[in-house]
Amino acid sequence: MTQTVRICSAFTRTSFLEMIRRKDFYAIGILMLVMVAGAGTFGFFGVRGLSVFVRDVAFTAIGLFSTIFAVMASARQITEEISRKTLYPLLARPITRWQLIFGKWAAAWVISSAAFLAFSVIGIALLTVFSVPVTAIFLQYLILKIIGLAWLCGLTIALSLYATPAAAITLSLIICFGSSACGRIVLLANADHPMSTFGLNVAYSLLPHYDYFDLGAKATYAWPMIPWWVIGALLAYSALHGAAMLLLGYVRFRSQPI
């Protein structure tokens, strides 16, 4: 246990150093800043009642960019070590392949959460500048998103062990955004065709759901806080589903020649 914690902490520290030295983190942050600032400046031209609009842009940008960042950071955790041939000296250490996958997942989760919190701080700072209020549900938005990022990092790392990094990124993003689209299709499905509605419901329940972890819309419209047991249930969903994803990755990686 102590050894696994030490491995996670070693990978997290180096991943964090890499994150702050890479340009993509700053590029994404600047893009988000421009989007939210752009939406907020409408107020300077005399347009009133923009609170909901600016919050919508801010939460959409924070959610979108932190998801993209998490997927990119997770997809390169192991594949980059393979392409740089540095996976060999890592696996030559007295650690197991499972510990390597778990350590890389922990690193991806921590840096993705750090990036998400940094983007959120930028977003909240801008909302404060534009005098747009944020309600208490924002706290639950932060917590749930961090729980969702754990699941997302697990999914992307598992996919990166089966596919190329580019394919893993594409598939992860399709699953992230496609699962919520599937939910909307189910709602819109014609009730006169029970078989197709049934099929869509089955597909919806089988699909992994990143949209469960997004309280962006509720935060935008300043809903009251959701019950804490829902967060607890989603924490269990993320832990079980994320662990299943990592195990799926391990099944592939444990005896894979490298």
Add this chain to the structure above:
Amino acid sequence: MLAISVDNLTVEYRRAFSKPLAAVSGLSFSVEAGEIVGFLGVNGAGKTSTIKAVMGFTPPAEGRVSVFGFEAGSIQAKRKVGFLPETAMYSPYLTPLETMNLYADLHGISGPEKKVRIIELLERVGICEKRNALNKQLSKGMLQRLGIAQALLGSPELLVLDEVSSGLDPIGRRDLRKVLNEERERGTTVFFSSHNLGEVELLCDRILIIHKGKLVVENKIEEIRDSVDSLEEYFVSVVEGHFEPTLERAA
């Protein structure tokens, strides 16, 4: 005591819709503890595949590989081995010091001993002055020196080095010889592959030559010196003598 024991090793690479490709077949050899053994062969002979099997990176299709009596790739075996891969590009966003810290943490080296050991090794391989520069600012030779330093981190009883002198200039090769000779005095077993036969001649007690995935020569360096002028001459004659389609090549 045997540091490495390879018994009837076959390494195969699976390919979609075709037969597996055998990189090594029926290979058997052993390395005694304390020996320095050079592992030679032309490109594609099966050196790296054998080394990967010794490290446990590639599971054998047949046969058995053990390191100090432990199964290759097991945690017990890994505790005793230091490994240098062929031309690894260490993270360009980390410094040599941070890279060494990562490997030390994974090896379980901690406390004040860690810092002392890392600085000592970086000094030994001659890149201590560059310890805070990013890896992307280092030359290929310096990255190779960093690779040697990380291989020595856990004070290994066995060093497995793949293309050890790759990217090193003459000064780097001299420094490498010094480090390996110091390791020999410490009693470390060294098993390395190299295309630099002069290097091999200066360092090794014994050589193994692999060709088309099979062991063709296992000989002491002194005996080779008695029979031919240079190891290069010996190597070329051995390898060319084992080329089956000689006429085809000439054509």
